[in-house]
Amino acid sequence: MTALTTMTPTPHPPRSTKAAHRRHLPARQWPALAAAVLLNLGLNLGLSAAVHAAEPPAINLTGPWTVTDFEGRAALTGAQVVVPKPAQPRVPASRVTATQANGTVGLQFKDSWIAQLRLEDGPPLDLRPYLAEGTLEMDIDVREMADGGLKFKMNCASEHCERKVPWLPEARAVAGKGWRHVALALRCFMREGDDFSRVTVPFTLEGMGTGEVALRQVRIVARGQANAACPDYRTQSVTPIPLQESWAMNWWMPRHEKKLTEIRAHRDAGRDVKLVFIGDSITEGWENAGQAAWQAHFARHNAMALGYGGDRTENVLWRLQNGELDGMTPKVVVLMIGTNNTGDRQEDPRTTAAGIRRLLTEIQTRQPATQVLLLAIYPREQQAGGPLRAINDQVNALIAPMADGRRVHFLNINRHLMQADGSLSADVMPDWLHLSPAGYERVAQAIEPVIEQLLAR
Structure with a gap:
C-alpha cells in the first residue's frame, strides 16, 4: 500500500578545497589541509543525515483499493469493479463503480447513501512523525457533483476512530474544471488523545448522492503546505452553519x-x-x-x-x-x-x-x-x-x-x-x-x- 521515497542531495565540494587550489598551497601544508577537509566533509554529511533522519519520507498511497456502497463492498483489482447489491437492497437504485488506469483511480456513484474508496488492506502505518507539519495531498478531478458531496477521511489507531473533513461546497465549486491539487493539514484529522501509531485506514474518499471524481498522486508529506481549510473540531459544534450534506441541500x-x-x-x-x-x-x-x-x-x-x-x-x-x-x-x-x-x-x-x-x-x-x-x-x-x-x-x-x-x-x-x-x-x-x-x-x-x-x- 505504501511506497517510501527519499531524496538525498549530493554534497558540494567544501569551499576550502577550491580556495587551496586557487592559492597553490605548499606541499608541506597539504596533510593538515586534507585533515581539515575530511573533518569538514564528515560534519556536513553528518548534518545532512541528521536532517533527513528527522524528516520522514513521503508516503505514497497507491492501493490496493476497496470500494464500498452502503450495502456492499468489492476489491478494485482490475480496471473496473461495480459494488454488488444484496438480494434485497435497501437502496435498489444506487450504483457505485470504481476504475483505475495509469496511476489514476476513479469513483462513480449514483443515488448512493455512502460510496467509499478506501485504503484498508495494507500494513498499519505509524503516522506520528507526520502529525506536526504533515499534509494529506492529492490531485483531484471532480467531474460531476451537482447532486453529490465529498468527504475525506482518515482513521486513527483506536477502534471506532474515523475522522473526516467535509468537502461539499468546494467539490461543487471545482466540478468540471479539471485537475486540482489539494493539500489538507493532518491536524484536520486529529483530536486530542488520538493514537496514530498503527493506522490501518490512512485514507478514504467518501461520496454521497450522485457524482464522479478521480484521484492521482495521493500521499502523506511530512512537511507540506495546506491549501484547503477544515473545521476546528474544538469549536465546530458552536459555530453556526446551515446543514451541508448532499441529501439535504435541496430541502x-x-x-x-x-x-x-x-x-x-x-x-x-x-x-x-x-x-x-x-x-x-x-x-x-x-x-x-x-x-x-x-x-x-x-x-x-x-x-x-x-x-x-x-x-x-x-x-x-x-x-x-x-x-x-x-x-x-x-x-x-x-x-x-x-x-x-x-x-x-x-x-x-x-x-x-x-x-x-x-x-x-x-x-x-x-x-x-x-x-x-x-x-x-x-x-x-x-x-x-x-x-x-x-x-x-x-x-x-x-x-x-x-x-x-x-x-x-x-x-x-x-x-x-x-x-x-x-x-x-x-x-x-x-x-x-x-x-x-x-x-x-x-x-x-x-x-x-x-x-x-x-x-x-
Whole structure:
C-alpha cells in the first residue's frame, strides 16, 4: 500500500578545497589541509543525515483499493469493479463503480447513501512523525457533483476512530474544471488523545448522492503546505452553519423558509404558539410517524416542531440565529439535539455538550420568559454498550447539570424507550435510531405531564 521515497542531495565540494587550489598551497601544508577537509566533509554529511533522519519520507498511497456502497463492498483489482447489491437492497437504485488506469483511480456513484474508496488492506502505518507539519495531498478531478458531496477521511489507531473533513461546497465549486491539487493539514484529522501509531485506514474518499471524481498522486508529506481549510473540531459544534450534506441541500433551506412562514401565519392570525420542539430528524418525525401522537397530546397548544433531519448543534444554532424563535413567545421550548454530532463524526461528548449549552444560551436570550425542557439524547444502536450509545450517554451526563430548576429543566426518558436489558425494540425504534408511531406515543406520554406543569407556570 505504501511506497517510501527519499531524496538525498549530493554534497558540494567544501569551499576550502577550491580556495587551496586557487592559492597553490605548499606541499608541506597539504596533510593538515586534507585533515581539515575530511573533518569538514564528515560534519556536513553528518548534518545532512541528521536532517533527513528527522524528516520522514513521503508516503505514497497507491492501493490496493476497496470500494464500498452502503450495502456492499468489492476489491478494485482490475480496471473496473461495480459494488454488488444484496438480494434485497435497501437502496435498489444506487450504483457505485470504481476504475483505475495509469496511476489514476476513479469513483462513480449514483443515488448512493455512502460510496467509499478506501485504503484498508495494507500494513498499519505509524503516522506520528507526520502529525506536526504533515499534509494529506492529492490531485483531484471532480467531474460531476451537482447532486453529490465529498468527504475525506482518515482513521486513527483506536477502534471506532474515523475522522473526516467535509468537502461539499468546494467539490461543487471545482466540478468540471479539471485537475486540482489539494493539500489538507493532518491536524484536520486529529483530536486530542488520538493514537496514530498503527493506522490501518490512512485514507478514504467518501461520496454521497450522485457524482464522479478521480484521484492521482495521493500521499502523506511530512512537511507540506495546506491549501484547503477544515473545521476546528474544538469549536465546530458552536459555530453556526446551515446543514451541508448532499441529501439535504435541496430541502434544508426551503424548510427553514417554510417554518418562518408558519411562524408569521400564526402571528398574523393571532394564534399564540405556546409550545415549540427544537431538534433533528427525531423532532421532525412529529410531522410524520409521530403525527397521531402530536395531534393527541400537543397540537392544542398551537405547537410547532422545528426539527430537521441530519441537524447537529451548529445547524440548530444557525436556525435560531436566523429567525426560527422570532415572532412568537412560547411558554415552553423542548430541546433534544446531539445524536448527529455523535453519529456523523463520533464527536467528543464535551464539545457536543458545549453546543447544547450554547443553544440553551441562545434560547434564553431570545425568549427570556420561556421555560426550557432539555431532553436527554435518546439511545441508539440495538444493544446496550455500543460505541455511539456510549457517547450519547456521556453527553447526557454532561448536560444534566445544565438544568437550574428555574428556567431550564432536564428530563431523561430513555428507560421508556428501552427494554429491560437495555436493548431497543424494532417496534419502538425500527432502525435503532428513529421512532415508530408507537415510539412517539411512548415519548408523548412520558413528557406530557412535565410539559403541562411548565405551561402552567
